[in-house]
Amino acid sequence: MSSQAAEAPIPASFDLPAIPPLARHPGWLDDRRASALKAFRANGLPHRRVEEWKYSDLRNAIEGQGRNESDVTNPAPDPFEAIAGPRLVVRDGAFDAALSSAEEVEFLDLALLDDDAPDWVRNGLGQVLSNSMGNASLALMRGGVAIRISRGTAAQLHLRFLQETETMHARVFVEVEDGASLLLLESHAGVHGVGNLGIEIFLRANAQMTHVRLAEPAPDAIRIEEIGVVLARDARYFAHLPQTGAQLSRLELSVDLQGSGAEAALDGAGVLGDRLHADVTTRVDHSAANTASTQLFKYIAGGHSRAIYQGKIAVHKGADGSDSRQTAKAILTGQRAEADLKPELEILADDVKCAHGAAVGDLDADSLFYLRSRGISEGEARELLVRAFIEETVTRIKREDVRTAVWGFLEDALPRALEVSE
């Protein structure tokens, strides 16, 4: 498939003069999509001269020559296979009813929206993600799903994305009503092509959501995803975002703590090797008083891989009593690996607590020697230290079966990150 990619230029699907129409022509949505397309076309695909895309040159990856071609041909198995529960499948950007089974959960197929769409979708869809790729996913989407968890209830849902086509644009809309809670398991399979997914999440007062995203390593794929989360009073959002990389992988997470007492905790381990790339770019807005956020991202980068974390925290006027913490660390296990960690703070309120730090280093030589002097081989010692380094991000996952799935997913990626290259 990737050999065809060189002949059939991919940018065409990003450069449509008009939005691809949805089946039932919802006028309200078409208007939003048309203006999103206009906004996207004004700047086109982001590239390295755009500050936020400095380390992830999307335009060059899509239009340029050097598309990777590895021997990976089959998608990996579902990382959440062992966890039973409702499941929605989006295939090549469109909801696939035949592969889905989620009677317990209220959802809508975005491709079938019309002018009678319910208010909860209508009021929210397309309101949050206003950056360039967010505009693209709204304007160019083939479909996707909208999910609502009703007031006071608890739900679990696995959203699975499959991609076989050369390009995929999709959208997901999630609304968790007052006092409701959702465990959202998100998984991606597909080893070729360009995918762009936008997820909008509204957490109403006192709602709670745990979001776990696993995308299989894909050396020949370009994966873009924007997640926008809006939290009302006392809502809580926990995101666990392990990274194993792609030819270019960009995860943009924008969290707006709009209601007082709202809280977000974002974390993830990145385990990278070969020529894999993973970029996690976050923005957390403390827009109300007494809001809290923590971020913990830890990368192991081996081979020629590239690990990126850019995190901006903005504490706005009136967000007094806010507390934000941000930590990003990377250990380079490959001579030619690179990590770019860029934490950033902007504080416009008084009486706030903010702590941030970033560090890139090698495996600790004292620790390595200590373990080896106790009989543990160099390879085993390195692995022990690397596991210990990333474990902290995994132990934060509360549910044991989910934790096991995430740990297994990262373990599968470890050999690549620990491979000793010349």
Next chain:
Amino acid sequence: MSLLEIENLHVASQGKEILKGLSLVIREGEVHAIMGPNGSGKSTLSYTLAGRQGYEITAGRILYRGEDLALFAPEERSAKGIFLALQYPVEIPGVTTMNFLKAALNAQRRARGETEFDALSILRLVRETASGLNIPEEMLRRALNVGFSGGEKKRLEILQMALFKPSLTILDETDSGLDIDALKLVADGVNALRAPDRAMLVITHYQRLLDYIVPHRVHVLANGRIVAEGGSELAHELEAKGYAGFVKDAA
């Protein structure tokens, strides 16, 4: 037979020569002490024996059971029965003490071609040995050396020594930072392991530890060379006179 023969050893670290012709023979069953002032090369000697990177043998050699030690990686030396108790044991967050002990014990056994212990027998072995050293089980569940006091870290080194049963134990300033009770406990642990087929090299700045671990021979190290040798009484002489006289003789 001689277990360890160090012949005219020269070692450089970061381009600077630190050991300048050190010779020493240790036979099975013997306990030797090396005393010396700061900067005399004590830690360089222990790191060189354990095979740490960055310590380059520029001349001379170390024979262990007749084999050239320079040919072996630190983990191979460990499997051959060499154990270095460190002055500052390293803290390793995320690795529990129990898992570390299990990994180390089995790695050594594997390297020697012995069958590995199963989880249960290791647990039993470690618990029994630990209780004899006043190491509470709770410590074994914590991350390796993280948040341990100086005394606890040293006790954990002694626990490893008791578990690994090395042929040659090198104690690198194990007494530093210990109060008298901790010192006695460490010494008891070391003495319990004295055996006709084992040898020890006790490296220390102070004579105090040698009141509890009485050596067969004492060597004074100054400026990278052995400058004086004697029986255990030499330690007391040093304590009374100080290093100054010996160091001057060496210069």
